[in-house]
Amino acid sequence: MTCYFVIVGHHDNPLFELDFSRHPEVVKMEDRRHLNQFIAHASLDLVDEAKWQSGNLYLKTIDKFNELNVTGFVTASNMRFLLVHDSSLRTDSIKNFFSDVYEHFIKAILNPFYEPNTQIKSQNFRKKILAVAKKNGVGS
Amino acid sequence: MSRQYVGRSQSDRKVSVSGELFALTYGALVAQLVKDYETDDEINKQLNKMGYNIGIRLIEDFLARFPDIGRCYDLKSTADILAKQGFKTFLGIVPLVANWNAKGDEFSLILEYNPLCDFVELSEDHPNLLYSNIICGVLRGALEMVQLDVDVWFVQDTLKGDDTTEIRLKLNKRLEDAVPAGED
Numbered sequence: 249m250t251c252y253f254v255i256v257g258h259h260d261n262p263l264f265e266l267d268f269s270r271h272p273e274v275v276k277m278e279d280r281r282h283l284n285q286f287i288a289h290a291s292l293d294l295v296d297e298a299k300w301q302s303g304n305l306y307l308k309t310i311d312k313f314n315e316l317n318v319t320g321f322v323t324a325s326n327m328r329f330l331l332v333h334d335s336s337l338r339t340d341s342i343k344n345f346f347s348d349v350y351e352h353f354i355k356a357i358l359n360p361f362y363e364p365n366t367q368i369k370s371q372n373f374r375k376k377i378l379a380v381a382k383k384n385g386v387g388s
Numbered sequence: 389m390s391r392q393y394v395g396r397s398q399s400d401r402k403v404s405v406s407g408e409l410f411a412l413t414y415g416a417l418v419a420q421l422v423k424d425y426e427t428d429d430e431i432n433k434q435l436n437k438m439g440y441n442i443g444i445r446l447i448e449d450f451l452a453r454f455p456d457i458g459r460c461y462d463l464k465s466t467a468d469i470l471a472k473q474g475f476k477t478f479l480g481i482v483p484l485v486a487n488w489n490a491k492g493d494e495f496s497l498i499l500e501y502n503p504l505c506d507f508v509e510l511s512e513d514h515p516n517l518l519y520s521n522i523i524c525g526v527l528r529g530a531l532e533m534v535q536l537d538v539d540v541w542f543v544q545d546t547l548k549g550d551d552t553t554e555i556r557l558k559l560n561k562r563l564e565d566a567v568p569a570g571e572d
Contacts, residue, residue: 358507360415361422370509 250316251387252284252332253377255353257365260292263327264368266377268387287311288330291318295328305350306343321346323353337386345384352376407480411506418519428516435518439525440532447530450474463559464488466536467495470527479503487556499553502546510547518542520553527557535563 251268262285269280291311298307299322311318319342321329329346331337356373357364381387418435425431451457454473460466467485476482480503487496504520518524524540531538537560544550 355507356509358412358415359509360412360419360507361509361511369511372509 249336250280250284250332250334251337252288253349253381253386254285254288254330254332255349255368256288256292256328256330258326259365260289261365263366264373264377266374266381266387268381284332287313287316287318287332291320291330292328294318295320295322295330306346308339321350323350327353329353331386341384341386345380345386348380348384349377352380407503408506411504411508414504414522415508418517422514422517428514428518431514432516432518432521435521436525436528439522439527440529441525442522443526443529443531444533445529446478446526447533450477450530453477463493463495466531467497467557471497474530475499483555487554493559495557496543497555497557499555502553505547505553508547518545519547520545523555527555532563537561537563 249268249270253266253268254262255264257263265285267281267284269284271280290313294310295307298310298320305322305324307320307322309317310320316332316334319331319333323329329349331342331345333342352373356362356368356370359370362368362370418431421431421434425434450473457469457473460469471483471485475497481499481501483497483499485495486498488494502520504523508519510517510519521542524542527540528538539558539560541556542554543556544552544554546553
């Protein structure tokens with residue numbers, strides 16, 4: 249089961265990553281990690297295209313790689329949320345997941361000690377996103 | 389100037405917006421100080437100094453707005469007025485006055501909610517930073533203008549993981565020199 253979430257900044261740099269993937273063999277996990285990042289990065293161009301076509305923040309599935317889908321979400325300040333996942337996740341749960349993450353994301357960047365477009369190191373944020381993921385049935 | 393304060397009530401939406409702006413502005417100020425100074429102690433000192441400069445001016449505005457506050461004859465009434473009117477007017481919160489010591493010259497102000505700390509998370513590089521230290525400076529400056537020499541410091545801070553924010557105030561002495569010659 250693959251499920252990889254990344255928040256990408258303005259310079260295509262990952263600000264926050266969360267990997268929920270679970271594979272039967274540990275060896276495969278290491279390769280998968282690089283692959284997930286690669287897939288997400290490759291789909292960034294498609295995100296940028298898709299965002300002009302839709303008036304919503306939530307962009308539906310924008311890319312497909314073998315059996316993995318990439319779903320995107322663009323925030324008002326052009327921060328991209330990407331979810332690399334297989335077909336086991338429902339659109340509704342992904343949509344709600346993105347909305348909840350967006351809320352927590354806004355609160356995190358309002359922190360005066362946070363430099364925009366840098367990595368979000370806060371443990372608090374990580375915990376909140378894990379809780380949100382659990383609540384929406386993403387990655388479990 | 390008074391126009392801004394007329395709308396200051398719980399139900400006025402304008403208050404909640406400017407509260408966020410206030411917290412963000414203060415946050416930007418502290419973030420800039422963190423970049424400018426090397427040690428947490430320096431930053432705390434600067435915040436205290438800035439608070440002091442605000443306090444010596446703020447007391448005039450406060451006493452002008454509440455002309456019926458007369459002279460306080462003991463520290464207890466000073467503490468009550470500080471909590472119920474001072475903090476309420478400028479920060480919109482009413483802290484609890486508690487933890488008096490035996491002699492009656494030290495007390496704590498316990499703030500359940502600190503409006504300066506909305507959205508703030510302290511980074512690990514600055515474990516000793518007293519984020520709201522400006523409040524200590526304001527109290528020190530304001531009370532010095534009414535002839536009270538006080539020491540103000542933080543005992544607990546929600547940003548550091550405690551349950552409440554607690555500020556302790558100790559009266560050192562009354563500054564007698566400032567009493568005008570005509571009165572006694």
